[in-house]
Amino acid sequence: MASTYRVLLFLLSIPLLSSFISPASSQHEHPLDPLTPAEFSLVRRAVMRSYGASSGNVTFQYVGLDEPDKPLVYSWVSNQADKIPPRRRASVVVRFHEETHELVVDLSSRQPSVVSKEVYHGHGFPLLTLEEQTAASDLPRTHDQFIRSIEKRGLDMSNVVCSDSSVGWYGEQRSRRVLKILAYYTNGTANFYMRPIEGIDIVVDLDLMKIVKYHDRFTTTVPMAEHTEYRLEKQHPPFGPPLKGAAVVQPHGPGFEIKGHIISWANWKFHLGFDVRVGPIVSLASIYDLEKSRYRQVLYRAYISEVFVPYMDPTEEWYYKTYFDSGEFGFGLSSVPLQPGADCPENAVFMDGFYAGQDGIPVKIPNVTCVFEKYAGNIMWRHTEVEIPDEPITEVRSDVSLVVRSVSTVGNYDYILDWEFKPSGAIKFEVGLIGLLEVKAVNYTHAVEIKEDEYGTMVGANTIATHHDHFLTYHLDLDVDGSPNSFVKTRLITKAVADNSVPRKSYWTVSSETARTESEAQLRLGLEPCNLIVVNPNKRTKVGNDVGYRLIPGPIASPLLFRDDYPQIRGAFTNNNLWVTPYNKSEKWAGGRYVDQSRGDDTLAVWTKRNRKIENEDIVLWYTLGFHHIPYQEDFPTMPTLSSGFELRPSNFFDRNLVLKTKSPEPVSPSCKH
Amino acid sequence: MASTYRVLLFLLSIPLLSSFISPASSQHEHPLDPLTPAEFSLVRRAVMRSYGASSGNVTFQYVGLDEPDKPLVYSWVSNQADKIPPRRRASVVVRFHEETHELVVDLSSRQPSVVSKEVYHGHGFPLLTLEEQTAASDLPRTHDQFIRSIEKRGLDMSNVVCSDSSVGWYGEQRSRRVLKILAYYTNGTANFYMRPIEGIDIVVDLDLMKIVKYHDRFTTTVPMAEHTEYRLEKQHPPFGPPLKGAAVVQPHGPGFEIKGHIISWANWKFHLGFDVRVGPIVSLASIYDLEKSRYRQVLYRAYISEVFVPYMDPTEEWYYKTYFDSGEFGFGLSSVPLQPGADCPENAVFMDGFYAGQDGIPVKIPNVTCVFEKYAGNIMWRHTEVEIPDEPITEVRSDVSLVVRSVSTVGNYDYILDWEFKPSGAIKFEVGLIGLLEVKAVNYTHAVEIKEDEYGTMVGANTIATHHDHFLTYHLDLDVDGSPNSFVKTRLITKAVADNSVPRKSYWTVSSETARTESEAQLRLGLEPCNLIVVNPNKRTKVGNDVGYRLIPGPIASPLLFRDDYPQIRGAFTNNNLWVTPYNKSEKWAGGRYVDQSRGDDTLAVWTKRNRKIENEDIVLWYTLGFHHIPYQEDFPTMPTLSSGFELRPSNFFDRNLVLKTKSPEPVSPSCKH
Structure with a gap:
């Protein structure tokens, strides 16, 4: 999945380091800002210097922000004026003489320097450049x-x-x-x-x-x-149906504001970063509470931690195809420049992303994320009331949301990644699979000739589109109204009616269990109906409910490979749809730090064997959504979008529905005049 | 759930019958057109006449189109010029002297007349007026x-x-x-x-x-x-976050055309009707095949057949609350006038609906459905290619779809019902629950006081929001490229790798089973991964696949009540998420014809006991989606939208992806000039 010509392409657009002045990437203003081009260059210089004369043999496999400890970040955020920002550090992985070296570079001192350097002796190899x-x-x-x-x-x-x-x-x-x-x-x-x-x-x-x-x-x-x-x-005619065009017009301008990497919109505020391994990172998402007159924390840091794509053809030329799109190929490295007006609508604002090339020199991915207000014609809230004498009521608020979008193209597949923030307090995560199928050439030209399993669908003459899965594992470090949180599983249980005076026989009620340790939180969804809630057991609503946010799954898929098969040992983090771990800064990537040729000894499934305490702790949710992809001819020669997703929704976080006091977006005349 | 003042309200807007001339409802131009106001009046006259002097005691509980036999409709559609349209008939249910009477009125003769009249002796009662x-x-x-x-x-x-x-x-x-x-x-x-x-x-x-x-x-x-x-x-200040407004501007006008009840857009053509019991009905949806240069049939008739809403409080004042929103209250009767610019965006076009009041006189629901093109900023298809030397490619088509929307407000709940047609051949069905919760008053003011099950969540002082479900059962009469179809369940099965020359141990492959009889098609989803496909076994793609459309479920819910509990006997049609029946004109409503106080002897679950043949027959799918609703404080005092849905998607229906030859919507300058 080499991207042969991109490096060249993007390098062309990079003149001198001093010219890197774009609003979103000029200087780091926030401890979680991704490394700037200038910082990448400083990192490169420090690393090269540390290898001295041999530095020509160094290849940069990963350079990213070594994020400061969480308390330091919160402390800085809560009182920026008084505080010195946490030290800027970079985490670096290089290959040198057939070894993998892990380095930390301190960028805060006047002379940036390598403060630690270790040889990695474990299994697996770093990101491919x-x-x-x-x-x-x-x-x-x-x-x-x-x-x-x-x-x-x-x-x-x-x-x-x-x-x-x-x-x-x-x-x-x-x-x-x-x-x-x-x-x-x-x-x-x-x-x-x-x-x-x-x-x-x-x-x-x-x-x-x-x-x-x-x-x-x-x-x-x-x-x-x-x-x-x-x-x-x-293409040659005839063309498909002509589609009439439209433009979303905002005569009063956009409703969001971007300052550096901080995006504010409606009641939301969050930090949008970018990393060469995982792509976009949303941090410090908080929501304004009108009654408490302050922002309240929801999410500390969220991103797609790993993407596992096993193909299902066991023949010699295909059996090994079990990709880890993030840990092997870099979901950020695979991010593509978004096309204005096509990948994102006319009212979108774009941000650039940067990473270190193999030689350590910064490379720009222009328009790597876009931010726009989505006016999809949806209804935020409505009710028609006809039961009050002489007072027919229709009350409708129309909807708008804020979308953050990126696209990662890993070889044939394009993943459209949307984060949608809503005035109701919900965040929707959506992934759209699109692009091209991976197909196998066969000698058959018609399905009738196929007498044994060809491990896919005949989509054209001599062409089998192979069965495969996609699993995306999200890292969701929720800090619901503060860091100490608990994970509560609310099950629905059918009960017999005990009271003989009513003729009804049954009903369901709820039974809530707080997971005390990691093993109690592990969950393969679909087996029984339940609600999945992260609560802050130290905070309550006025009427006494624990404040919380719940995860509402979309369609569910779980892996079908044998648990002891090699790909599944490496992808064991997909064995559950949900895991909960105590926050640990080093546990970032569900598939482990070195995923290429990994042996499954450093995955989420291994970390959680310690069965650590997670009750009233700073916890992280790991949610896996999946697709079992049986191709059809309509997926050939290009795929229409196949989507999945999930939602985080306030659940007793507020005393009541926020939308009540939220007016519809201000009316705009479609004649486009102010 | 009386709607006390609506009748009065709408009657005021109806002056004389002769003035009923709106584009969508003036005269029936199609055999599936709903009854026109003039036809309702003719029906009334014929029915009243048949009761003679006693006609003052007649109440009209249901008046709707008695749809012509399917072959007659297809025959008329295929060659309208030469054919006399099928006879127009109305199906009527009245109450008369504590009896339920079923009548058929022929409207085609010069003097409309009652051609059959029967007393219904079974269980259950008709729609409530x-x-x-x-x-x-x-x-x-x-x-x-x-x-x-x-x-x-x-x-x-x-x-x-x-x-x-x-x-x-x-x-x-x-x-x-x-x-x-x-x-x-x-x-x-x-x-x-x-x-x-x-x-x-x-x-x-x-x-x-x-x-x-x-x-x-x-x-x-x-x-x-x-x-x-x-x-x-x-409301009093402070108000929620101000939301910037936007307008969707289509300087070249809308891309759809409405002629009578026929809507054409992009490659789609379908008939949009309305019925007092089920609300909107989409009929004869067909899609243009560019290669075959003709429309191909997908859906004969689809609508929401029944809605089951059991509450889970077994106490004396609550246990009976197990609503059938369609069969008891009329999902069409509960439809509300949509507010332009709020319920539907500025670029929407509206259609009116009509039904017979209790006295048989037609009542208009203005703006009962809206149709609009949705520009949500989505991507129809994209790919970035960087592997071809010197030829970096980015190809993006932006998305647009056509939405048909209605809202049914049954008492406190508002159901937003969207049908979304896509250029790719997909149809998405979405239902959004919104409105207000049904709550119970209690003497507690704080959750800590609650010592036993109160069957819900404390959402405010003295206020419990009761646990409940919503199940919506869709009637989906697919005619995939013709009427004789089969239902195929494609299961995913894990297999051991037999070939010792490769080190991989397992893979999954597919096993497709065609359901021969009704019992073989019944399916409770979530138990195992599978694809659900309706194929036409008599038609194949060029490479030999059966042409088909598959149903892609959204989030799944199944009933939790005891099977032998009375509400569940009446709602037994929700026992499976999927049923398949041979087409039978009389099997329209999954809960039976007379649902109010029904005893469950006329539901889909009973009809299918005959275990009829469904292979290569004209078949109907019945799909149930559901919500288990555990309320949270954010659902109070108004609910943010809770959505679910499913999708029908071409699956080997075409030889390849339609989108390939579909251009992006024509570019529009955001300055709103032509």
Whole structure:
């Protein structure tokens, strides 16, 4: 999944470091701000200096903010004027002479310096850089055996595109840092994914940067892939139905304000960051309480912690395809520049993102997130009342919400990631799967010829779209009205009616259980109806309910692989839809710190074996949503959006519905005049 | 749930029958058009005439289109020019001398006439009219015992509002047609639901129209219900966050066309009707196939067939509250006029609905449905490609969909019902629950005082919001590329890897089963992952897949009452989330024809006991979505929207994704100039 030409592309747009002055990224104004381009450069200089003459062998695999301890952040936030901001530190992972090194760079001192440097001896490897993926994907082109394989198939090398795939871990005792290379045949189409060159197994050793295994096992027809080109300018008539255009017009301007990385809108205030590994990060989301005349904390830090995508074809050329899109490829590194007016509507405001390239030099992803007010024609609240004599009432408030959007494109798949904030206090998390399928070439041209399992759907001649899953694990560090929180599972229980004076036989009621330890909170959803609530047991509403926020799941999916199968050992953090852990700054990524070729010894499923106390503690929720994807022909040659999501909603957090005192958005004349 | 003043209100807007000329309702142009006001009048005349001198005792409980047989409709649709339209007939239910009569009136002859008239001898009673609910709710006000009860509580009768409740069935051998009456205390607030006067049991016999049972069992404090008034003009500062306004501007006009009841938009065409019992009905939805150059059928007729709302308080004054909002109160009768710019955005077009009042005279519900294009800032399809040398590609199509909306307000609850048509061929069904909670008055003012189950959440002083469910059962008569269809359940099955040459241990694959009979199709969702597909086994895609549409469920809920409990016997159609029946014109309503005080002998659960063949037949899907509602304080005194839904999506219906050839909506300058 190399992104061959992006680095070049974005580097072109970066002149000198001193010119990095965009409103959202110029200077860090907040302890949770992502590293600025200037800071990336300082980090690079400090790291290079620490390696002295050998620094030419250093590759930067990860550079990100080493976030300050939570109490320091809260302390700074609560009284910015009086406080010195917490020290700025960067967390760095480099490869050096076939070793993984972990460094911390202090950026607060006048001379930024490496304050710690350790060699990592555990399993697994760091994030793949775009540069090394590109280099690996370029190797076959000049490899004799590959040249012969392409000739043997009667194909033209100039139309061959190579991409890379992580290899997973399947019980090997010793792991070299390797990738597999996949070959496709463009032949004029942009949609080369629909033209796989099947049967060749190519392994590249990244430390040696050479092909170390080559096996051309069999050939199949390369699919003609007719009608799979997706670029509009390459389409021929007839075109689909014409769609009338519209613009969302805000004559009084947008309702939100962005200051640095702090976004304020309606009753919400939050910090929007960006990290090369996880993509966008929402921090310190708090909501204004009109009655208490102050902001109240909801979420300390939330992001997509890991994305697990196992394919379900067990044949030799496919079995290993079990991707960890975040830990292997970087959900931030895979973020793409959003197209104004298309990826985000006309009323959107965009922010840039930065990361360190393999050489440590900052790279800009322009328009990596967008923020816009969504006027979808929904109703915030309404009621029609006709029962009061002579006083028919219709009361309607129309809805508006604030959306933060990013898109991560990991190879063929595009993930649309939306965070939607609502005036009611709800936050909706939505993920839309879109892009292109990963398909396998076969010799069949019609479904009737298929006599055994081909592990997917025939979507076109010679083309099988393979069954697969997507699991996204969200890290949700809720701090509901403060840090000490508890997780409460409210089950619905059917009871027999005890009172003989009524003829009814049954009803359901609730039974709430507070999870005392990690094991008590683990939950595979769908087995029984329940409500999932994070409460602050130290705060109560006026009538005495624990203040809380609940997680409302959307459609549910759970993994189907054997628990002891290698991919599932590595992806064991998806074994439950919900886990709760005590806050631990080092437990950021559900799949572990080093996910490429990981062995599952550093996942959420392992951390929680300690069965730590989580009652009235600073806790973190880990929620996994999933898709079992059986492809259909409509997913070919491009996929229509398949969405899932969940919601966080205030649940006895306020004394009453906020919306009561919230007016509809101010009326705007559709003639677009002030 | 009487709507006391609506009838009067709407009648005022109806001058003479001849003036009923609105584009959508003037004359029937299509065999599935709902009855026009003129037709309602003809029906009334014919029915009254058939009762002669006694016609003064007739009350109209239901008047609707007696839809023509399906083959006649299809035949007319396929060749309108040559065909005489099928006969227009009305289906009528009246009460007459304590009997329920079923009539059919033929409207096609010069002199409309009753062509059949039968006395119904089964269990259950027809739809409640607004007029009889109002009359029943007015009775206590002049009832001596009630006057004394109000005095005893120190309340002022002029502030008392009465509403009615259906009574259900709890095993009685003989049923009179009765309602219970509930009392509330407005005392200046519109939100009287938050001020129930508890402890009084009042039963009204509708045929006698008098109070036949009165029991004042106990008194509780009437909640003060502070801060529960929801009208904006009665609110005091501070107000909630100000929301900036926006308008969706379509300088080139809307993209849809409404001719009579036929709506065309993008690649979709469908008929939008309205019925007093079920509300909006979408018929003959078909989608244009660009490659086949013709419309292909998807849906013959779809609507919400029944809505079951059991409350979970088993005490004497509450146990019977198990509402069937459609069969008892009429989801169409409960539909409310939509407010332009609030219930539906500025770019919406509205249609009116009509029904027969208790006296048979047509009543208009203005703006009963709205149709609008939704520009929510979503992405229809996108991909960023960086792997092709020198050819970075970003291809994005922005999304637009067509929404058909209505709102049914049944007493305290408002249901927002959206049908969303997409250019990709998907149809999304969404229901939003909103409005007000039904609460119980108690003497407690703080949760700490509660020592035993109060069957709900304390949402305010002296106020318990009672646990309850909402189940909505959709009637989905899919005709996928023609009427003979099969239902296929595709299960996901984990398999061990047989091939020892690969180290992977497991994968999942699919196993598709075609349901041969009704029992094989019944499904309670959530137990195992599966895809639910309606296929046309007689039609295949080019590569040989059965053409189909699949149902993608949203969040799932199933009933928790004992199966042999009376409400659940009546609501047994919710026992499965999915049922499939062979098409039968008489099986329209999942809860049976006569739901008020029904005994469960005419529900979907009973019909399907015949276990009819459904393979390669004209089949109907019945899908139930549900909510278990544990109230929270944020649901008080008004509810923020709680949504659920599902989607129908083409699944091997087309050879490939339609969106490929669909351009983004034409660009519009936000300056609002052409």
